[in-house]
Amino acid sequence: AQTVTQSQPEMSVQEAETVTLSCTYDTSENNYYLFWYKQPPSRQMILVIRQEAYKQQNATENRFSVNFQKAAKSFSLKISDSQLGDTAMYFCAFPFNQAGTALIFGKGTTLSVSS
């Protein structure tokens, strides 16, 4: 069965610091995508970053980057130069069936950024 585990329910960081959110997953698929979504208090899920499993290079989007370890099935999100607007719940997700028609999400990590 496909599973996604986020082991850090809550994390806190000061502005301008760097924080890493962890995610491990289990799948029997070989080619797949992995996603990190952000959900602020407004509830709207926003895609932060996406990684293709067959690409060895880690994805980067401005202050956000991933550390993808395919053999270990680990997909962590690093946020550099944290900003107050990064305060949100963060979810790791990937398609849970071969057709990729739906995502399975972790339980999320609540990140609080303070000044």
Next chain:
Amino acid sequence: GAGVSQSPRYKVAKRGQDVALRCDPISGHVSLFWYQQALGQGPEFLTYFQNEAQLDKSGLPSDRFFAERPEGSVSTLKIQRTQQEDSAVYLCASSLRRTGNAEAFFGQGTRLTVV
């Protein structure tokens, strides 16, 4: 519209009442998904449409839940005889391509409270 729109934003229903939740996806998006998100948890997949065809409804928790997308655009999630365990945020998402590996754009959700 520019994004996925869901209505109503909030719904309070008495136990046993029927409810209908509406989702207006981004124009031209082929795929549409419904998710259920309990408080403090990650979203859980309910059902998937490709245009007007409901290709996957494996996540619907009971036969009280029914979803439709008759013209391949607007979708409605209906819950009959609501129960307290149905209280959750219901998220709708759409994506441009046919596979779930494409970026999914989420609406702000409908928070359903059954009293």
